[in-house]
Every structure is written in C-alpha cells, then in structure tokens.
Amino acid sequence: MSEIAFLGAIETGLLFGLVAFGIFISFRILDFPDLTVDGSFPLGAAVSASMIVAGFNPWLATALAVVAGAAAGLVTAWLNVKLKILHLLASILTMIALYSINLRIMGRPNVALLGEETLLTPLENLGLPYYWVAPLAFIVVVLVVGALLVALLKSEIGLAMRATGANPRMARAQGVSTAAMILLGMAFSNALVALAGSLFAQSQGSADVTMGVGVIVVGLASVIGGEALMSTRTILLAVVACLLGSIFYRLVIAFALNADFIGLKAQDLNLVTAVMVALAIVMPQIKANLIKNKRSAA
Amino acid sequence: MIEVSDIHVTFAQGTPVENHALRGLSIFIPEGEFVTVIGSNGAGKSTLLNAVSGEIGIDSGAIRVGDRDVTRQSTERRAGDVARVFQDPMAGTCENLTIEENLALAIKRGSSRGLGWAVRRQYKQRFQQRLKRLGLGLEQRLEDRMGLLSGGQRQAVSLLMATLQPMQILLLDEHTAALDPKTAAFVLELTREIIKEQNLTTLMVTHSMKQALEVGQRTLMLHAGQVAFDVAGDKRQGLEVKDLLALFERNAGEELADDSLLLG
Numbered sequence: 001m002s003e004i005a006f007l008g009a010i011e012t013g014l015l016f017g018l019v020a021f022g023i024f025i026s027f028r029i030l031d032f033p034d035l036t037v038d039g040s041f042p043l044g045a046a047v048s049a050s051m052i053v054a055g056f057n058p059w060l061a062t063a064l065a066v067v068a069g070a071a072a073g074l075v076t077a078w079l080n081v082k083l084k085i086l087h088l089l090a091s092i093l094t095m096i097a098l099y100s101i102n103l104r105i106m107g108r109p110n111v112a113l114l115g116e117e118t119l120l121t122p123l124e125n126l127g128l129p130y131y132w133v134a135p136l137a138f139i140v141v142v143l144v145v146g147a148l149l150v151a152l153l154k155s156e157i158g159l160a161m162r163a164t165g166a167n168p169r170m171a172r173a174q175g176v177s178t179a180a181m182i183l184l185g186m187a188f189s190n191a192l193v194a195l196a197g198s199l200f201a202q203s204q205g206s207a208d209v210t211m212g213v214g215v216i217v218v219g220l221a222s223v224i225g226g227e228a229l230m231s232t233r234t235i236l237l238a239v240v241a242c243l244l245g246s247i248f249y250r251l252v253i254a255f256a257l258n259a260d261f262i263g264l265k266a267q268d269l270n271l272v273t274a275v276m277v278a279l280a281i282v283m284p285q286i287k288a289n290l291i292k293n294k295r296s297a298a
Numbered sequence: 299m300i301e302v303s304d305i306h307v308t309f310a311q312g313t314p315v316e317n318h319a320l321r322g323l324s325i326f327i328p329e330g331e332f333v334t335v336i337g338s339n340g341a342g343k344s345t346l347l348n349a350v351s352g353e354i355g356i357d358s359g360a361i362r363v364g365d366r367d368v369t370r371q372s373t374e375r376r377a378g379d380v381a382r383v384f385q386d387p388m389a390g391t392c393e394n395l396t397i398e399e400n401l402a403l404a405i406k407r408g409s410s411r412g413l414g415w416a417v418r419r420q421y422k423q424r425f426q427q428r429l430k431r432l433g434l435g436l437e438q439r440l441e442d443r444m445g446l447l448s449g450g451q452r453q454a455v456s457l458l459m460a461t462l463q464p465m466q467i468l469l470l471d472e473h474t475a476a477l478d479p480k481t482a483a484f485v486l487e488l489t490r491e492i493i494k495e496q497n498l499t500t501l502m503v504t505h506s507m508k509q510a511l512e513v514g515q516r517t518l519m520l521h522a523g524q525v526a527f528d529v530a531g532d533k534r535q536g537l538e539v540k541d542l543l544a545l546f547e548r549n550a551g552e553e554l555a556d557d558s559l560l561l562g
Contacts, residue, residue: 154415155412155414156413158416162395166392166394167393169384170389170391170392172353174407175409176374176403176411
C-alpha cells in the first residue's frame with residue numbers, strides 16, 4: 001500500500017469515526033436502530049457545499065450543516081416518540097424524505113467544490129503535502145468531538161440518556177423524561193453524522209446525492225468492529241473503540257482492494273463490507289462456542 | 299400522603315377483551331402510614347400502583363400526592379414525589395451501568411439534570427455509607443457493573459435507590475416475591491428498618507396474607523377493582539389469615555378462589 005493510499009484510508013477512517021460516534025449514540029446508548037444517517041450524511045454535504053458555492057463562509061456553512069443534521073435526527077425521534085411510529089420505520093421515512101430534500105438543497109444531483117474556499121483551504125496554503133492536510137485536520141476534529149462526547153455521556157444528562165436506552169421504565173421512575181432524551185440523543189447523533197458529511201464533501205471536493213448510500217453499514221461496521229477489537233467496559237473505552245474500529249475498517253478495505261492476489265476490485269467494496277459486518281457480529285458467538293466445545297471436550 | 303378518589307381504569311376499552319381493572323377505587327393514606335395491600339390475581343393491585351406512579355392513565359377520578367393533583371402528570375413529572383421498587387429485580391436497576399451510576403441516577407430523582415459530572419466525589423461517600431448498612435460488601439464495589447450482582451443484591455440496591463431522596467409515597471410492588479425465602483426476609487427486614495427510620499408513607503403490595511398482617515400499620519384487600527376491606531389499629535391487632543378470609547367472604551359475598559394468597 002502506498003503512503004497516499006494509507007493516508008487516504010486514515011483520513012476517511014477518521015471522518016467515519018464521527019459517523020461511528022453518531023451510530024454509537026443511536027444504536028448503543030439509546031437502543032434506537034437509526035437509518036436516518038444515510039440521509040443526514042449527504043444532507044450535511046449538500047448544505048455546506050451549496051452554501052460554499054453560493055459564497056458563504058465555510059465555517060458558517062459547516063455549522064449550518066450540523067444544525068440541519070440535528071433537525072433530521074429530531075424529525076426521526078419525533079415520528080417515533082410523539083407519533084408512535086416504530087423506530088426503524090421512522091428512520092427509514094426520514095431517510096427517504098431526505099433524498100428529495102437533498103436534491104432540493106443542491107438543485108441538482110451533485111455540487112463540485114473545486115477551487116472554492118473550504119475549511120481546509122487555509123491549511124493547504126501552509127505548504128504541507130496535500131495528502132497530509134486532511135488527516136491532520138481531522139485528527140484534531142475527531143479528538144475534540146470524541147472528548148465532548150465522553151464528557152456528555154458522563155454528565156447527569158448523559159447518564160439519564162444511557163438509562164433511557166437500557167431500562168426506560170426505570171429511567172422514568174427516576175424522573176428521566178425518556179422522550180426528551182431520545183429527541184436530544186438523536187439530534188446529537190445525526191448532527192455528528194452531518195458534520196462528517198460536510199467535512200467529507202469539503203475534503204473530496206464535491207457533494208453528491210448518492211454519497212449517503214451504505215453509511216449506516218459502514219458506521220455499524222466501525223462500532224461493532226471496535227467492540228470486537230477491544231474492551232468497551234467504560235464510556236471512554238467505548239468511544240475510543242468506535243474510532244479505532246472505523247480506522248481499522250478503512251485499512252482492511254484499502255488492503256483488500258490493493259492486494260492484487262485476492263483479486264478484489266473497487267466495485268466489490270460493498271460486498272466486502274457486508275461480509276465484514278456479518279463476521280464481526282457472529283464472531284463473539286463463534287468464540288463462545290469454541291470455548292464451550294473445548295471445555296466439554298476436556 | 300396520597301389520596302386516590304374514585305378512580306376507574308379500563309384496559310382494551312371497546313374490544314371483546316375489555317377489562318375494567320379498577321372500578322371506583324378510593325384510598326386515603328395519611329403521612330407516615332405504612333399500608334399493605336393484598337388481593338388475588340386480577341384484583342387490581344398492580345394497576346393501582348401503576349396508576350399512582352403514572353405508568354398508566356386513568357379514565358376518571360383524581361389522584362393527589364402530597365398537596366399536588368398529579369392525575370394528568372407523566373411518570374417522570376411525579377417521580378420527585380413517588381418512589382418505586384419493582385417486583386422484578388432486573389427492572390429497578392440498570393445492569394449496564396455501574397452501582398455508583400445507578401445510585402447517581404437515583405440521587406437526581408425529583409431535581410433537574412444538567413451537564414455536570416453525574417458521579418461526583420461528594421456523592422461517593424454518601425453511597426458508600428448507604429451501601430455499608432446492607433452488609434453485602436457492595437461499598438467496595440462502587441464501580442462494578444450492576445449486572446454482576448445477584449437478584450437479591452440488586453433488589454436491596456433498588457430499595458436504597460428509591461429511598462435516597464425524600465418522597466411523598468414509597469410504592470413497593472411485591473418487591474420480595476421474586477427472591478428466595480432467605481433473601482426475601484433480608485430485603486423485607488431492610489424495608490421495615492428504612493421505612494421506620496425515615497418515617498416513610500408506604501404502599502406495599504404483597505401476595506402473602508401473612509406478610510400483609512406482619513408488616514405495616516394497615517391492611518387493604520382489593521377485589522374486582524374495589525376495596526374489599528380496610529383494617530387498621532386495634533381491629534388489625536391479633537388478626538390471623540383465617541380472620542382475613544372471613545372478613546373477605548363477609549364483605550365480598552364470595553369465597554376466595556386464589557390459593558396462592560394463603561400459601562405465601
């Protein structure tokens with residue numbers, strides 16, 4: 001693997017670390033299987049790309065992308081909490097609606113950012129090799145967001161959120177408004193995913209309405225992969241695991257697609273991903289069975 | 299104190315399986331009184347607790363807790379005044395959270411939650427003090443996950459959680475029924491001690507007539523969604539299970555068909 005391919009994998013891994021954080025909140029903390037992310041990722045990209053092309057400050061564009069993502073999460077949570085639509089279905093409805101909304105925002109299927117001033121432009125002018133700029137910038141972003149996430153989950157509100165996902169009846173008995181926690185958590189989750197989408201568009205130089213396809217699977221692969229890689233006993237470890245899982249996933253994919261002897265090509269990406277997710281999910285079970293068999297044999 | 303006035307609860311209204319669970323039930327419990335509630339399956343014991351805690355809405359009537367009318371309030375809004383221990387030891391605590399996190403959640407019952415640390419150093423000492431009295435060594439295990447504890451240990455912690463903050467009424471929902479006899483006796487004794495110490499107003503549902511007479515100051519029996527009898531003070535002194543049966547047969551005009559009430 002070349003240095004550029006390696007750094008590219010790290011860069012994407014870091015960005016999807018943000019997606020993994022978001023999916024960790026919805027799937028793991030709130031126990032809310034949320035497919036909204038397939039829509040909120042391109043939403044973040046669409047909002048920031050359209051605004052940057054229209055001449056707005058990239059910071060403002062990114063901030064609004066985050067707000068748009070939070071709004072998308074709120075819609076899903078509201079459909080579930082207030083209208084009592086099954087969580088999975090509520091998120092699919094929002095995701096489908098966002099496809100149209102993203103087309104409306106961009107006015108066309110894709111927006112190119114070549115030559116536009118993005119958040120990365122000032123860093124590119126520092127004289128670093130271009131393939132180093134994005135990974136370095138994203139490390140800072142991911143560490144800051146990760147630290148904020150850990151602090152939030154260890155706060156009184158965060159504890160209430162964790163109880164909401166784990167035991168809603170008990171949470172209510174302790175005075176926690178489970179509805180408010182689901183609204184808040186889903187907004188935060190999709191805000192992070194939209195931030196990732198916004199930064200992805202700015203580093204790749206374009207936003208595309210189809211760029212969200214499969215984000216949920218990649219994010220889940222990162223969360224589950226991270227859990228398979230290391231202990232997630234504490235909140236800090238669980239958040240670190242999301243990030244490591246995301247980077248590990250990208251490195252495996254890059255290696256698999258670069259290794260000629262396996263014979264995989266770029267179009268096999270989604271197949272490889274699906275197989276990896278399935279493996280990561282059944283791995284603990286296989287491990288447990290192996291241990292059991294060993295014991296009964298002995 | 300709590301006042302339940304003429305409440306009706308109907309499940310699956312307008313369907314063939316409609317169930318009129320509470321039919322004009324009224325109870326007044328003054329401050330500091332410990333009331334036990336018995337009744338056969340379907341008498342409305344659990345429905346009463348769920349109505350008082352806010353988990354289910356009522357069709358008509360009113361519920362006052364302390365000096366507030368909570369009839370239309372959600373569970374979480376009432377939580378500051380209504381504390382509860384569930385029957386299932388797994389239901390009252392969060393197995394994925396640590397012991398101290400569970401207690402930190404309970405210490406905020408009735409007050410608003412912010413962005414400050416959930417588990418603060420000054421809380422830890424208080425948690426350890428409270429856990430010590432259980433004599434289970436849990437004060438050394440603050441950072442252990444709740445899921446590592448046995449059912450009895452979890453139920454004891456549930457009880458501590460419910461009584462960590464002041465409340466108007468403590469609801470105990472057959473909270474020893476799922477435990478083995480020895481552990482059940484331990485949790486019941488702990489319950490009596492804490493209630494006496496903190497002078498708590500308590501509504502305890504039990505499945506055992508014997509238990510209902512042994513603890514508390516007053517005993518209610520529910521039948522078909524109404525109060526079949528209500529004994530307290532001198533009249534309750536010296537009552538035995540067979541006297542309760544006679545009382546029930548006289549008031550309800552039928553024989554009790556549920557053996558489990560007698561066996562407990």
